Amino acid sequence: MKLSPRIQFLVKNGLKGLAWMAVLLAFYFLFRELVLSHAPDEWIARFYARPGVIYLIYAASEFFFGIIPPELFMIWAINKADALHYLYNLAFFAVVSYLMGYLNFLIGQFLNKNETFNIWKKKVLKDPEKQVRKYGIFLIIVAALTPLPWSAVSLLIGSAGYPSKRYLKYALFRFLRFAVYGYIVYQTHQI
Template identity: 75%
Template sequence: MKLSPRMQFLVRNGLKGFLWLTVLLAAYFLFREVVITHKPDAWVERFYARPMIIYLIYCFSEFFFGLIPPELFMIWAINKGDTWHYLFNLSLFAGISYLMGYINFLIGGFFYKNETFTNLKRRLLKDSASQVKKYGIFLIIVAALTPLPWSGVSLLVGSAGYPSKRFLKYALFRLLRFAVYGYIVYQTHQI
């Protein structure tokens, strides 16, 4: 069975995203074993006691290309309180991620309408805009579900003139990612 070019794109980039997830998980478990287990109280006191700092760092990270994987914030939330507290934080993190993706999409849309950027795009990114329009749905879904930089992809899709309603519709896959990854974190970190 031969896959269409769009499905090949989705599968290829989806596999790359899951490979990165595996690398991130390995790095986390290594960090956990080497650093956190030797001085757990120092880490707990420093970060767990200041939730506003955690929320601000998360917002900053989600706006600037997902510098810190959301799973680390999920782990913080599971260790911070009971199941309801974790579900509240998970929902908050998912909503913030969705919102920050949309804000970056709007910024990209501003660049799309900006005459200077349009001229620059014509010279430097001739085929990119047409590729993003062609594969936009798949690009959004792959970035929403995998560790690809969600904010960066949202910015790129917005700068290609992708329709806002379609972006918002397919960006809902981001919430699915948080539900699945949140469940995995919950199952692996239950006491």
């Protein structure tokens, strides 16, 4: 059975995203064994005493193209308190990620109206509107579910003139990502 190019795109990029998640988990477990296990109290005091700062760093990271993977914040949250507070933090992280993605989408729509940006976009990205029309739904879903830079993809989708309602609908897959990854983090950190 031959798969359509869209499904091939989804599968190929989905597998890449899972590979990146495996790499991130390997780095985390290595870091935990080599660094955290030697001075855990120092790390706990440094990062757990100021949750407001952590939330601000998370929001900024999600706005600036996901510089820090959300899984690291999930790990911070699971080590901070009990399961109920972990769920609250996970919900907060998911909502912030969704909203920051939408904010970047709106910035992309605004930039789409700027002629200088459009000239630059056509030179650098080689007709992104055509690609977004072809792969838009799949690009949103893959970025929502994998470690691809969510905000950057949202910005690109917005700058290509993608409809807001469709973006918001398919961006809901971001919540599924946080549920699945949050469950994995929870299962791997139970004492």
